[in-house]
Amino acid sequence: MSGREPLLLAIESSCDETGVALVVGGRRILAQAVASQIALHAPAGGIVPELAARAHLRWIVPALAEVLEVAGVTIPEVDGIAVTAGPGLAGSLLVGIAFAKTLAWAHGLPLVGVNHLEGHLYAAWLLDPDEPERPGPPFPLVALVASGGHTFLVEMRDHLAYRLLGETVDDAAGEAFDKAGRLLGLGYPGGPAIAAAATGALRHDAVLPRAWMGDSYDFSFSGLKTALRRQVEGELATAGRPGNEAGGRLDTSRVSELAWGFQEAVVDVLAAKTLRAADETGAAAVVLGGGVASNQALRARIAAGVAARGLPLFVPRPGLCTDNAAMIGAAGWHRFVAGERATSDLAARPAWPLIRPAGAPATRRPPRRGTAARAYETALAAERDAAGNATGDPIASPTRGGAR
Ligand code: ADP
Ligand code: MG
8 A cells, every 4th residue: 555654454363462552653653452461371380272272262362353443443444464473482472373365365455474572572562552752762772571481682784684692592581470479479470479578578688599690691590480489488487387388378568579570680680680781782772572571660760770870761550561463563564564474384483583584503502602692793794794685484583674
């Protein structure tokens, strides 16, 4: 369609939220719906993949109907469809992908497969329906994505161009919050519950360990979780109340203090590494994304750090930090205008990495400093050189489009 920016229908079903959104020009949300499965999975204390896939099937059509009605748009008015192709739960991804392919085929619309992690990064560009226009984040920038399944820091020198600075070597930050929530008897999901409990803490002297991982930008949260478990068990034993995972038998006031101590430890490391990355890369802005970015203590700590440096901070509102389809419409737009198109064999990619340097093995952990890191940089540079003629895997080989 000419005379206006492309309107994308976006679909997200990688985990436990069924999301559908209409996004104009990669930024302006016309309408969006998110069917959350939190209540469905709460009794199990975590996501049950089979239940998640079934719930996506149940809610994806109503979510689409709602979005079209709110926006007053019909599918033929849409310019393309963006769908999360990974990473995520295979069964959940398949629901969204099959749905998107069917719509694309039935209406003759182009389809683009989007990396969910790229979506979390691009949430920072979104504008709500009634939000005034404002510029998007300037480049170069440093972005922290911290969610239930992922925690990593990247440098972006341009759209779709990522350099991985570091990532978690074990638990994701959100996963650590969820486990700590269980240990403290606060229920699921742990992140919001710990944040709420922490605000009630009267004493602020519970100190839990921070894993600094040397001078790398990597993260580790499993030791912190173990330290919290030992602390809870030790205090229960001292009180003559030996406990199991249901640490709820600690006094409410003590739970609040430990929740504060845990949150402080996570926030300290996430904020310090993000700010150091901004300094060391000469960033012009800092971007946050992922469910943990809705944590007020983290937002406040990073906001203070960037303000002291005179840098702008871009953090989506909490509802756009957690999984949603609008962010897939934002990231997908950049892929769409660059000419990327998925075919009918678009498959779910449960472990799709955001960046896989050309020639580098698909390891879970990034190389550390030293020889391996230099080889990694060389591979990335070669990938950038090759970007002009790159086709195939859009994320492994970012292509640059001239239509922006
Ligand atoms: P995923 O994409 O991996 O499903 P999301 O981006 O949807 O993750 O984020 C969900 C995660 O964010 C959960 O682990 C949850 O505990 C965490 N989370 C949500 N709100 C907060 C908060 N206020 N503080 C800390 N963690 C939070
Ligand atoms: Mg997510």
